[in-house]
Structure formats: structure tokens, C-alpha cells
Amino acid sequence: MDNVDNFLPAEAFQGKPDLEMLMPPLQESSRLVVACYPANFSASVLARAIEDTNAHLVNLNVTARRLDDGRLTVELRTNQRNSSAAARSLERYGYEVIATDGGESPEAESHLRDRAAELLHILEL
Numbered sequence: 489m490d491n492v493d494n495f496l497p498a499e500a501f502q503g504k505p506d507l508e509m510l511m512p513p514l515q516e517s518s519r520l521v522v523a524c525y526p527a528n529f530s531a532s533v534l535a536r537a538i539e540d541t542n543a544h545l546v547n548l549n550v551t552a553r554r555l556d557d558g559r560l561t562v563e564l565r566t567n568q569r570n571s572s573a574a575a576r577s578l579e580r581y582g583y584e585v586i587a588t589d590g591g592e593s594p595e596a597e598s599h600l601r602d603r604a605a606e607l608l609h610i611l612e613l
Contacts, residue, residue: 517546518571521587522578523559537581538566541573561586 522534531548538545547565554560566574575585 519589520564522562523584537577540577543568
């Protein structure tokens with residue numbers, strides 16, 4: 489799976505107020521790029537697939553980029569930092585997730601484990 493920045497880098501929006509209005513910067517978010525045929529595109533189904541994971545769809549942009557087989561590319565942004573659950577849900581709905589940027593890195597997982605261990609230690613006191 490590609491990195492979403494191969495499709496639309498986050499820096500493309502910075503310093504361009506008209507574009508930043510479309511996708512304002514958010515700290516707690518993840519981006520996914522989904523491919524689908526125009527006949528299968530449904531914003532409400534995409535939103536439902538995201539919301540099935542207890543996340544909110546913050547942005548949905550149909551990009552100008554088409555794949556070689558004619559499929560649309562749709563960029564989604566959710567309010568969850570980790571995009572893996574949203575990606576799995578979109579695939580269950582029949583969409584192909586071709587890029588993400590919100591997967592948890594090993595460093596992030598390690599940091600979360602450390603924080604959980606600290607919390608447990610405090611609770612034991």
C-alpha cells in the first residue's frame with residue numbers, strides 16, 4: 489500500500505488559504521486514498537464505512553487523478569490517528585484502499601504501551 493503523500497502531499501495545502509479551506513490541518517487525523525469505479529462511488533456509503541469504526545469522516549475529496557483502469561481516486565480524512573480500522577471497513581464495503589498515512593508506527597505503539605504501563609503503575613499506588 490502506498491503512502492498517501494504520493495497522491496496528495498499534505499504540504500500542497502500549506503500556505504494556500506483556498507486549499508487549506510478544503511482540508512484544514514488537524515493533529516488527530518488520518519488520510520486514506522480509495523479507488524472505485526464512478527458507478528460505485530457513493531459518499532454516503534464511504535461515510536458509513538468510516539463511521540462503522542466509531543470515527544468521523546472529516547473530509548472527502550474526489551481527486552482529478554484517475555487510475556489506468558478508469559477508477560476514481562477519493563481522498564478521505566478521519567478524526568482517528570490510526571487508519572487501519574477504517575481501511576478494513578472500507579475494504580469490507582468493496583472499496584480498494586490504495587494509500588494511507590495514519591497507521592501506527594512501531595515507535596507510536598511502543599509509546600502507547602509505555603504510557604499504559606505508567607498509568608497502571610500510578611493506579612497501583
